[in-house]
Amino acid sequence: MYEFLKDLDKRWIFLLMFLCVTIPIYVIAKTGKSFPEVPTVLSEAVFQAVEDLGQGDPVLLSFDFDPASEGELGPMATAFVRHCAEKKVKMYFMALWPVGPQMIDDAIAKVIHSDFPSLVYGEDYVNLGFKPGNEGVIKVIVTDMRELYTTDDIGTSINDIPMMKNIHSVQDFDLVINVSAGYAGTKEWVQYGSTPYPDKIKIVAGCTGVQAPLLYPYIPNQLPGLLGAIKGAAEYEKLVIDKYGGNDPDPKYLEAKRRMGPQLVAHLLIILLIILANYIYFVEKKSGVSV
């Protein structure tokens, strides 16, 4: 076995990984069954932060991601919009990434246009679009929104949008929801939003797996809730579906839960590979082979 593993072509590992991801996707899609999820404290904190909002409360949703991380963050964005729509809060969308407005449009089409057609653009939700400047944008809009946002994403003057009437800065929002794939994202929102204004700006976030460990030190004082990667998305989806999904939830609201199947099998493969690699290491160390 040692001889076989020692010289194993890495392309076999790629093939194994491909099968470990593809087969669960196929089986779950065909059977409609997925693995159960148990929400963690952090996901519950995010859910509760949205749940505590009242009808008509203003919420800023900053979608700072692009198609490269849509697989991880798309389900989170969908669940956030669904939850906000169910709570009947006013949704203000913005983006610090240039492709963010397309992600916003996708979420709006997927959730609001198809399941909440009674919501009116400009009165119940608005897309403020992308602004360049990364953390510079946050630093300006925490005190003056109109300094940067003179129009919405399609060029309508801010002054002509009814729901912008009482919004002057980020401090006027009851909650900031950030879906982040990197720089600029949750870290910058914490640095220039919730940290300087701890009593006025409350932020919860969903982020990629790569980012999550870097954001843990901010919990809970600077960042009350965090959805880490597809696992966090699946937990949040479950909380939203349990409360608002009914008996036969639409499959589009279960994307993250479905994607946890390949995660489980692929992780088992990774664990197996780590064990085998350590086995080779110790056998070579014992036999005096230079490693």
Add this chain to the structure above:
Amino acid sequence: MNRETLISVSLLAVGAIFIIGRVLFSEYGMGKAYVQAVEVRSSGSEEDLSWTKYESTTQRKYHEAVKKDPDQNDYQFSLSRTLGIWVAALFTLFILSFLYKDNPLYKIAESVVVGVSAAYWMVVGFWTTIVPNLLGKLSPGWIKSWAMPGLDTEAELLYLVPLVMGVMLLWRLAPQGTWISRWPLAFIIGTTAGIRLIGFLHADFLGQIRNTIMSLIVITPETGFDLWESVKNIIIVIGVLSSIVYFFFSIEHKGYVGKTAKLGIWFLMITFGAAFGYTVMGRIALLAIRIEFLLNDWLWLIDPSNIRI
């Protein structure tokens, strides 16, 4: 023909036969996109304007509409979006083919991604920075007339400063006087460093010190002594202190200092392990979405959202 080429050619041939068979001989084909015509009316302007917008729809809705009324025009097959799906699918396969070995298809996909990204950034930069943030501030009336009808601001001549600095920055491309670009560059570096320094100092340095000042024995009015919260806080404080000791090189790591530094290494290793675990999860999620795209949107082998007949 060597073994690797034989495998590559065989895989390509099998794949091509499968796709041709699926396109020609399955009832509904594969990889098609449909749109729904939606009429949009503008009530804000003086004239009564209306136009047609095409939104994505499902194959099921299209076929149901055709079955009901074969002459209907509300639901249509979209050639451009279908081409988009096929290009995305083929480029996904081209990129993944690198895992087998470097090849011309991968090189094509890589070059296209780089070229398209550069062009995209240039266009986005023009329409989101130059037009609204520079020209829109200097001459709002002119920008309102052709680019941003909703723009409602006064001219701000202060924005001549960034205009001049922008020109100075581009001077780098001139054959002479490239040193001129160093002045705006110095300004950019200085302001960025200043903004970021305050952010890190406030949120990370001071914020993290404050977050670490916590009760080691947690007693709540409701439950009394909370063992797990206490243990959690003790671990955080020990972890922070021992990790800091590891990075403290003014004292030789011997005796108590050495043992504490070793404990710090353990905490760091656990942190790196957690970060690696999260990274693995993120990367698998990215692979899963591409495979889901290939099986669902392109090949129509699965239909998790129940959108096709």
